[in-house]
Amino acid sequence: MSSAINFAFLDEYAKREIRRSVLKAICIPGYQVPYSSREMPMGRGFGTGGLQLTLALIGEDDCLKVIDQGSDDSVNAVNLRKFVEMTCPGINTTTRLQEATLIQSRHRIPERPLLAHQILVLQVPYPDALVIVEPSEEKRKTMHGEADYSRLLVKLYEDIVKFKEITISHRYPTRINGHYIIDPSPIPRYDVPKLNQSESLTLLGAGREKKIYAVPPYCSAEPLAFNDVPFRIEDFTGANGERRTCMICSTSNSFLDEFIDEQGSRVYQCSDSDYCAQQQECVHG
Amino acid sequence: MDKILEVSGLSQIYGPGCDQCFTCTGPEFETNICKHCSSIVALHDLTFDLYKGEILGIMGESGSGKSTAVKCLYFDQMPFGGSAIFFNNKEQKHLFTLNPAQRRSLRNQHFGMVYQNPNLGLNFDISAGGNIAERLLMNRVLNYSEIRSRAHELLTRTEVLTERMDELPKNFSGGMQQRVQIAKALSTRPSLLFLDEVTTGLDLSVQAKILDLILEIQAELDTAMIVVTHDLGVTRLLAGRTLVMKYGRVVESGLTDQILEDPQHAYTQQLVASAL
Numbered sequence: 001m002s003s004a005i006n007f008a009f010l011d012e013y014a015k016r017e018i019r020r021s022v023l024k025a026i027c028i029p030g031y032q033v034p035y036s037s038r039e040m041p042m043g044r045g046f047g048t049g050g051l052q053l054t055l056a057l058i059g060e061d062d063c064l065k066v067i068d069q070g071s072d073d074s075v076n077a078v079n080l081r082k083f084v085e086m087t088c089p090g091i092n093t094t095t096r097l098q099e100a101t102l103i104q105s106r107h108r109i110p111e112r113p114l115l116a117h118q119i120l121v122l123q124v125p126y127p128d129a130l131v132i133v134e135p136s137e138e139k140r141k142t143m144h145g146e147a148d149y150s151r152l153l154v155k156l157y158e159d160i161v162k163f164k165e166i167t168i169s170h171r172y173p174t175r176i177n178g179h180y181i182i183d184p185s186p187i188p189r190y191d192v193p194k195l196n197q198s199e200s201l202t203l204l205g206a207g208r209e210k211k212i213y214a215v216p217p218y219c220s221a222e223p224l225a226f227n228d229v230p231f232r233i234e235d236f237t238g239a240n241g242e243r244r245t246c247m248i249c250s251t252s253n254s255f256l257d258e259f260i261d262e263q264g265s266r267v268y269q270c271s272d273s274d275y276c277a278q279q280q281e282c283v284h285g
Numbered sequence: 286m287d288k289i290l291e292v293s294g295l296s297q298i299y300g301p302g303c304d305q306c307f308t309c310t311g312p313e314f315e316t317n318i319c320k321h322c323s324s325i326v327a328l329h330d331l332t333f334d335l336y337k338g339e340i341l342g343i344m345g346e347s348g349s350g351k352s353t354a355v356k357c358l359y360f361d362q363m364p365f366g367g368s369a370i371f372f373n374n375k376e377q378k379h380l381f382t383l384n385p386a387q388r389r390s391l392r393n394q395h396f397g398m399v400y401q402n403p404n405l406g407l408n409f410d411i412s413a414g415g416n417i418a419e420r421l422l423m424n425r426v427l428n429y430s431e432i433r434s435r436a437h438e439l440l441t442r443t444e445v446l447t448e449r450m451d452e453l454p455k456n457f458s459g460g461m462q463q464r465v466q467i468a469k470a471l472s473t474r475p476s477l478l479f480l481d482e483v484t485t486g487l488d489l490s491v492q493a494k495i496l497d498l499i500l501e502i503q504a505e506l507d508t509a510m511i512v513v514t515h516d517l518g519v520t521r522l523l524a525g526r527t528l529v530m531k532y533g534r535v536v537e538s539g540l541t542d543q544i545l546e547d548p549q550h551a552y553t554q555q556l557v558a559s560a561l
Binding site: 150151158226 | 386419
């Protein structure tokens, strides 16, 4: 099969177009660059935007890590990894963050800070943060151009009025490099500060919506907030006022997933499976 | 007195327009529809000056072009011809040569508009306070507590029950919606306020309250206003000067008292006589 298809599945023209779009996205941080998203042998919504970025960028020396909601073993991650292994012969894949040069992720940014030689590719379902307040794409483009995000702020205002706090749990509108506001894909609020002044390049690809945008290294990423109601992340504080810990590795500084155990009580576990495994290795030597 | 707005030769045509549009329409022809191209000449050669703190009334029957004039000046539509200069301190802005971004900025910061239909001026999907917040946020007021206190202050000023500040305006009565619209328009303390048939469709007691409110605000903030109405009572109460329009043309202009006491044009005489 490998001889019947191109290396990395896409034809060279498609890869070149995506790379050009990536360069433009890096030059204009946060700007959504349109591109002709190709049909992939999987449904839109399964991460085709992120996958096309990965396939356009991957080279022989790269080592790829694919995660879904922080886990290396979930269906989306396993299948995308298999697809890349099948279409990119000779490429190494890993579950260990430190070994990876290219990380494709759905809904999470890895726990450990990424380094300058690494590229994070995020799969994006809805690229435009303004879509919740303005249905017309033409008007949204004008609003982005003029950095007119007052209607997004009204959304936050209404949230505070109703619930006494900002209740957006994921897809938190984030201003990049002082101008464009992006939808940073459905990462939790916890991950948004990781985009700010990150050493690594973050690329976001929306296959269905045919958009690519970027947060270049050492670029500011400020979550949208009022001056007197600052942005805050999930704190995982329990009823006793203490920070909850992972039931597997006992760490208290990671993003936690909540489960109901067989006894019906709530338990917590690191969302990033690789981080959790490495923490256990540290503890057990 | 400081001039705030200078309008000259403002014209608007709905339709393809032709060379004869302006010569075959008007009060003397008793029509504003061009017989050659069927275009509607909504406005032709509207010229006036407006000074700081002044209230100018534009009066006329339905279809006379009064709302069109205000819509052109508020950038809801671009005119066919003419010019308008907005004086902001020592700065002059030629309204119809500005780019869309400059127009939006001017509209958000210096102009206010109260429409006859609150649907046009208010966002019914967000609370009354949120409507005011939207305008403040457009003007870079980014403190939540400041926005709340200013919205509270404005709604108190416009006699909207502040306990209902966080309710959706679609649940309000027509008069209260209109008062929320006024509060929203005033939130940025605009130097020029357009009022398009603000009291039409409201009962007399609510009308009186809104008119009193407009006068109080004008005295307090020294805001220049253009009041469009077909109601002679509203013109008499609010406007110092008045333009009377028919078929897109100004048929008479002058001091309101003078026009109402001693109308010169036949149409104005008819208008005054029918009102009395």
